[in-house]
Amino acid sequence: MTANTPPDNKPEGATTTTPATRQGRVPGRPLRASGTPGVRDSRADDAAARTLRPKTVRVKKARGKTNAQVRWLQRQLNDPYVQAARLQGWRSRAAFKLLEMDDKYGLLKPGMKVVDLGAAPGGWAQVAAKRAPGARIVGVDLLPVEPVEGASFIEGDFMDDTMPAQLEALLDGKADLVMSDMAPNTTGHPGTDHIRIMGLTENALHFARDITAPGGAFIAKVFQGGAEKTMLDQLKRDYATVRHVKPPASRKESRELYVVATGFRGQPNPS
Numbered sequence: 001m002t003a004n005t006p007p008d009n010k011p012e013g014a015t016t017t018t019p020a021t022r023q024g025r026v027p028g029r030p031l032r033a034s035g036t037p038g039v040r041d042s043r044a045d046d047a048a049a050r051t052l053r054p055k056t057v058r059v060k061k062a063r064g065k066t067n068a069q070v071r072w073l074q075r076q077l078n079d080p081y082v083q084a085a086r087l088q089g090w091r092s093r094a095a096f097k098l099l100e101m102d103d104k105y106g107l108l109k110p111g112m113k114v115v116d117l118g119a120a121p122g123g124w125a126q127v128a129a130k131r132a133p134g135a136r137i138v139g140v141d142l143l144p145v146e147p148v149e150g151a152s153f154i155e156g157d158f159m160d161d162t163m164p165a166q167l168e169a170l171l172d173g174k175a176d177l178v179m180s181d182m183a184p185n186t187t188g189h190p191g192t193d194h195i196r197i198m199g200l201t202e203n204a205l206h207f208a209r210d211i212t213a214p215g216g217a218f219i220a221k222v223f224q225g226g227a228e229k230t231m232l233d234q235l236k237r238d239y240a241t242v243r244h245v246k247p248p249a250s251r252k253e254s255r256e257l258y259v260v261a262t263g264f265r266g267q268p269n270p271s
């Protein structure tokens, strides 16, 4: 288990850039910087984030910055979810995606056992800790994750042979929810990136089947048209209900989608 500094290669929308003076209306209330946000107002936080409309901030091309870096910064500064995440103490704007999926499907429940694959910088783990009081939450990431109250983290590759045993030991049994927001490093080549993310998700699905308790659920990031046929067939075979979801916090221009599968039938079939 590790407890180190947040990653440098921030995932889509990781927070930290917006100056406090540019906030405009403030959704929710300020929270402890590294702790788990308080339990009240959780659904209101998300609604407030969606209604926040900051003034457009323009970023001048600075020496040493590439055009892509300037575009990234400008997008961050003008993204209401980034601002709301920073104000509310979420580690990532991705936290809102899980909040929204939980609002819709009631995935997080008190006392449950949760595995968070691709946990850094910890936004989803914070959401799980907030929405599922008393839950056992274990995150896995190649990168170190700052401590989150109510969660523990393993630094490593989820495909490591020892990972299922490590997780079951920390959870004291099988998981009720396996969630994967994992994303590989992108190459900029759409075909290659698509293959990489789908490969990661397919491995996450196999992994989930080994460590999920009957009745459990699986959430995973997929891309483009959603889970491809083979993966969809596997999901439908193993889970009672399979949905594709585009949470409002997922950027419209992004090809990202999530698959939300519930009612794990248990006993994975060999494939």
Ligand SMILES: C[S@@+](CC[C@H](N)C(=O)[O-])C[C@H]1O[C@@H](n2cnc3c(N)ncnc32)[C@H](O)[C@@H]1O
Pocket (backbone or CB within 6 Å): 007, 011, 012, 091, 092, 094, 095, 117, 118, 119, 120, 121, 122, 123, 124, 125, 140, 141, 142, 143, 156, 157, 158, 159, 181, 182, 183, 184, 200
């Ligand atoms: C988009 S970020 C996750 C953001 C997180 N859900 C949050 O809200 O803070 C994707 C993460 O997946 C991790 N990742 C990618 N491949 C992985 C692997 N094979 N094993 C573990 N983590 C992996 C990356 O290191 C990265 O931190």
